[in-house]
Amino acid sequence: MKGGFPQAARASLADSQLRRNLGHATSTIRAKRARVVGEVDDWEALREAGAQIKERALRHLDVHLERLEETVTRAGGTVHWARDGAEACAVVAEVARAHGSEEVIKVKSLASDEIDLNERLAAAGVRAVETDLAELIIQLGEGDSQSHILVPAIHRNRAEIAAIFRRELGVEVSDEPSELTAAARAYLREKFLSVKVGFSGANFAIAETGHVVVVESEGNGRMCTTLPEVLVSVVGIEKILPRWEDLGVMLQLLPRSSTAERMNPYTSIWSGVSDGDGPREFHLVLLDAGRTDVLADEVGRAALRCIRCSACLNVCPVYERTGGHAYESIYPGPIGAILTPQLRGLDQAPTLPWASSLCGACYEVCPVKIDIPSILVHLRGRVVRETKAEGLSERAAMGAMARVFSSRRTYEAAQRMAKLGRGPLASAALRPWTRSRELPQPPSQTFREWWREHRA
Amino acid sequence: MRASLFITCLADTLFPQTGRATVAVLERMGVEVDFPVEQTCCGQMHANTGYGHEVVGLVARFVRVFGEAEVVVTPSGSCAAMVREGYERLAMEAGDETLAAEVRELAPRVFELSELLVRRLGVEDVGASFHHRVTYHPTCHSLRLLGVGDAPLALLRAVRGIDLVELPEAEQCCGFGGTFAVKNADTSTAMLTDKLRRILDTRADVCTAADSSCLMHIGGGLARSRAGVRVMHLAEILASEDG
Numbered sequence: 001m002k003g004g005f006p007q008a009a010r011a012s013l014a015d016s017q018l019r020r021n022l023g024h025a026t027s028t029i030r031a032k033r034a035r036v037v038g039e040v041d042d043w044e045a046l047r048e049a050g051a052q053i054k055e056r057a058l059r060h061l062d063v064h065l066e067r068l069e070e071t072v073t074r075a076g077g078t079v080h081w082a083r084d085g086a087e088a089c090a091v092v093a094e095v096a097r098a099h100g101s102e103e104v105i106k107v108k109s110l111a112s113d114e115i116d117l118n119e120r121l122a123a124a125g126v127r128a129v130e131t132d133l134a135e136l137i138i139q140l141g142e143g144d145s146q147s148h149i150l151v152p153a154i155h156r157n158r159a160e161i162a163a164i165f166r167r168e169l170g171v172e173v174s175d176e177p178s179e180l181t182a183a184a185r186a187y188l189r190e191k192f193l194s195v196k197v198g199f200s201g202a203n204f205a206i207a208e209t210g211h212v213v214v215v216e217s218e219g220n221g222r223m224c225t226t227l228p229e230v231l232v233s234v235v236g237i238e239k240i241l242p243r244w245e246d247l248g249v250m251l252q253l254l255p256r257s258s259t260a261e262r263m264n265p266y267t268s269i270w271s272g273v274s275d276g277d278g279p280r281e282f283h284l285v286l287l288d289a290g291r292t293d294v295l296a297d298e299v300g301r302a303a304l305r306c307i308r309c310s311a312c313l314n315v316c317p318v319y320e321r322t323g324g325h326a327y328e329s330i331y332p333g334p335i336g337a338i339l340t341p342q343l344r345g346l347d348q349a350p351t352l353p354w355a356s357s358l359c360g361a362c363y364e365v366c367p368v369k370i371d372i373p374s375i376l377v378h379l380r381g382r383v384v385r386e387t388k389a390e391g392l393s394e395r396a397a398m399g400a401m402a403r404v405f406s407s408r409r410t411y412e413a414a415q416r417m418a419k420l421g422r423g424p425l426a427s428a429a430l431r432p433w434t435r436s437r438e439l440p441q442p443p444s445q446t447f448r449e450w451w452r453e454h455r456a
Numbered sequence: 457m458r459a460s461l462f463i464t465c466l467a468d469t470l471f472p473q474t475g476r477a478t479v480a481v482l483e484r485m486g487v488e489v490d491f492p493v494e495q496t497c498c499g500q501m502h503a504n505t506g507y508g509h510e511v512v513g514l515v516a517r518f519v520r521v522f523g524e525a526e527v528v529v530t531p532s533g534s535c536a537a538m539v540r541e542g543y544e545r546l547a548m549e550a551g552d553e554t555l556a557a558e559v560r561e562l563a564p565r566v567f568e569l570s571e572l573l574v575r576r577l578g579v580e581d582v583g584a585s586f587h588h589r590v591t592y593h594p595t596c597h598s599l600r601l602l603g604v605g606d607a608p609l610a611l612l613r614a615v616r617g618i619d620l621v622e623l624p625e626a627e628q629c630c631g632f633g634g635t636f637a638v639k640n641a642d643t644s645t646a647m648l649t650d651k652l653r654r655i656l657d658t659r660a661d662v663c664t665a666a667d668s669s670c671l672m673h674i675g676g677g678l679a680r681s682r683a684g685v686r687v688m689h690l691a692e693i694l695a696s697e698d699g
Contacts (some may be wrong), residue, residue: 006641009643013643353506354639357644358636359629361628380510384507398510432639437637437645437676440675
């Protein structure tokens with residue numbers, strides 16, 4: 001985190017291939033999203049309903065969670081409570097050990113990446129196999145990591161992917177998408193049919209009925225949640241929906257906002273275990289990992305409404321240029337800028353709330369109406385007041401400016417000094433500005449001087 | 457109508473021609489303009505940089521200076537949005553319910569210039585003429601916080617002699633973002649460069665907008681690259697009578 005976002009962004013901005021890949025990918029999906037959202041007459045009403053459902057869930061989270069434990073247990077599942085990532089990963093490792101498996105096949109899961117599940121399992125002697133195509137590309141790519149919530153390998157183009165497959169899978173493939181997917185399919189099919197332990201996160205968990213829901217596009221999720229002997233799902237506590245009927249709203253909002261599809265290809269829904277069908281054992285791990293702390297912030301907690309659609313990333317002019325790695329978190333983009341500092345603690349990611357020009361494009365597209373710009377401003381205030389991350393010189397400059405504006409006399413005096421290139425108003429002449437932009441020359445007469453001369 | 461001009465600290469200090477143009481356009485439309493000299497700054501830079509607690513006094517000052525106004529008009533979408541969308545929260549965060557109530561009472565009378573002309577006065581043709589090729593950048597806060605929609609474009613379309621050309625990806629931020637431009641100077645510059653490329657592609661002589669701050673950013677980039685394209689505030693084009 002040393003230099004934080006500004007420093008990490010500098011490296012990304014200089015990568016011309018990355019800029020090209022991202023510019024192409026985000027503008028394509030932006031246009032597609034706008035088209036499919038435009039087809040829905042009551043989109044604004046749906047957004048409002050989505051926001052209210054999540055607010056209701058969060059307001060009585062304790063009640064809904066206990067209900068979920070009860071309904072999942074009744075359906076034959078086992079519920080575990082994990083305070084942090086280490087506790088959650090220990091449950092997964094223990095399940096693999098109990099079933100004598102050295103491998104776990106995984107559905108794409110942000111929660112698992114947030115808690116470093118793959119690394120922690122490896123330390124326990126268990127190998128996690130990613131089965132989502134993009135996650136597989138990341139896993140095979142040396143030293144690579146995810147840069148987008150939904151399209152984790154968005155920073156790669158197909159030529160780069162073909163090179164990774166040739167090197168890591170030892171197959172001869174061109175950069176034709178059909179050849180690339182066929183190579184991945186051949187590799188994964190054997191895993192689906194042989195590995196005894198499946199792992200997933202969840203898009204939603206329904207308190208009323210005990211259903212867990214995974215929404216995906218490739219069918220790998222269906223394989224991982226149905227073929228193995230045992231299934232473990234690690235689910236953040238904010239993923240809860242109070243009622244079954246809430247799912248109807250979410251399944252309309254999510255695909256259009258994320259992949260820009262009217263409906264996603266695969267939706268897997270299960271509760272507990274069923275005789276002769278699917279895994280014989282189901283473990284649900286409810287993960288806190290900082291979420292209860294986020295709930296304590298009345299403004300910031302709206303971030304927990306997020307359904308991980310990534311629409312805010314695709315419209316963000318900052319993300320489009322820096323890509324996801326600059327955010328140094330599994331949650332990049334505007335939602336990451338408000339989620340990461342809250343989950344990890346403000347002093348662990350103090351530059352992220354400033355990684356935005358506050359243009360408001362994110363709020364406009366958010367399917368659950370998270371007012372990201374307002375939360376960014378709120379978190380900036382908290383960083384200034386609660387941490388020492390912002391330096392003394394900035395605090396002094398801000399204090400001086402506030403005093404300048406506090407009276408007409410001090411303000412007009414500062415204007416006179418600015419004409420001479422001095423004083424608090426002229427200190428806007430900072431080097432970071434003039435590196436790439438000219439500063440305007442102060443005019444010989446301010447507006448108020450003109451007004452006094454000609455009008456007053 | 458009598459309108460009190462909220463000039464903004466930026467236009468007052470650095471872009472007085474924008475203020476003079478605003479006065480000229482309003483007076484041409486028969487609006488009586490006054491300028492309360494006790495005004496200073498709306499406090500947006502502080503609030504958006506995490507120093508909102510330092511500028512609650514500026515909220516109170518604004519209410520004191522403009523509280524009696526019939527309408528308040530400003531040539532800045534961003535500063536209008538600060539008052540209309542940001543002031544109440546600042547007052548509430550400071551625990552000052554009286555101030556919050558005063559803000560709620562005043563806020564609906566605060567207008568950005570194009571809003572006042574098109575939505576409140578119902579005019580689109582303000583009698584301007586401007587014989588140049590112009591492209592319009594909709595600033596983020598005027599678009600997404602105030603919702604001015606196409607009011608500025610409606611005004612520009614009615615200008616005689618203007619060659620108005622559409623700016624591709626117009627609604628993308630120019631990368632200014634207040635202190636974002638210095639705290640994240642590299643990212644800000646990358647955003648600006650893409651904006652400049654699109655402006656240059658239009659072959660316009662002039663890029664216009666409803667905010668001096670965004671124009672200072674775009675103009676600063678154009679000037680640095682000696683592009684031969686200048687920025688002008690919307691008010692200056694509307695005030696123009698070049699025959």
